[in-house]
Amino acid sequence: MTCRILLLIILTSCVSGSFVVNVTQTCYQAEENHNITLEWTFTTKPDRSTKMLNILCYLITGHELSVLYHVHEGVELSESQDEKFSGRVQSDKDALREGRIRLQLSRLSVDDSGRYLCQVNTDYGFSSATSTLSIDRAESPKEKRWKKFKTAFVIVQVAFAAAVAAKMVL
Numbered sequence: 001m002t003c004r005i006l007l008l009i010i011l012t013s014c015v016s017g018s019f020v021v022n023v024t025q026t027c028y029q030a031e032e033n034h035n036i037t038l039e040w041t042f043t044t045k046p047d048r049s050t051k052m053l054n055i056l057c058y059l060i061t062g063h064e065l066s067v068l069y070h071v072h073e074g075v076e077l078s079e080s081q082d083e084k085f086s087g088r089v090q091s092d093k094d095a096l097r098e099g100r101i102r103l104q105l106s107r108l109s110v111d112d113s114g115r116y117l118c119q120v121n122t123d124y125g126f127s128s129a130t131s132t133l134s135i136d137r138a139e140s141p142k143e144k145r146w147k148k149f150k151t152a153f154v155i156v157q158v159a160f161a162a163a164v165a166a167k168m169v170l
């Protein structure tokens with residue numbers, strides 16, 4: 001009995017160990033309106049056709065899931081993609097053949113922030129990996145000017161306080 005359980009554990013770890021999905025970066029940071037390339041790698045077998053390749057990548061924010069990228073039996077399905085990513089995702093097909101999922105996401109918005117999970121399912125294994133993306137809001141020129149003004153104002157205040165203090169000492 002113990003032997004059988006042990007064998008089962010070894011078999012399971014062998015199966016899950018032979019196929020992996022990795023992230024090349026666990027955390028990405030970018031600014032609004034810029035582009036970013038998210039990348040995952042997965043185990044490939046030279047003799048296997050891509051016809052058995054299934055990929056589902058989605059964004060998880062709170063309780064919501066939004067599909068970023070979908071490959072079904074080797075074919076990209078743009079219909080499954082969430083509206084919010086429509087026309088903003090560029091995949092690298094050459095990289096995909098080498099086991100790299102490279103997705104360029106353009107015109108980034110703050111709403112794109114969250115955890116991105118890619119699940120890869122093949123005839124030789126199943127695995128997934130998650131990466132986090134955080135998007136900083138870009139400052140408008142007006143905000144930048146206001147920030148400069150505030151800094152200048154603080155400097156003047158400090159200088160004034162110093163002058164007053166110096167006068168009191170004298």
Ligand SMILES: *[C@@H]1O[C@H](CO)[C@@H](O)[C@H](O)[C@H]1NC(C)=O
Pocket residue numbers: 033034035106107
């Ligand atoms: C983002 O990608 C688009 C299309 O690939 C390109 O035209 C644009 O110049 C890129 N923008 C930046 C900020 O890299």
Ligand SMILES: *[C@@H]1O[C@H](CO)[C@@H](O)[C@H](O)[C@H]1NC(C)=O
Pocket residue numbers: 020021022041042043044099
């Ligand atoms: C995944 O990461 C492990 C550990 O860094 C590495 O040994 C393995 O080759 C990677 N596999 C793929 C498919 O990227």
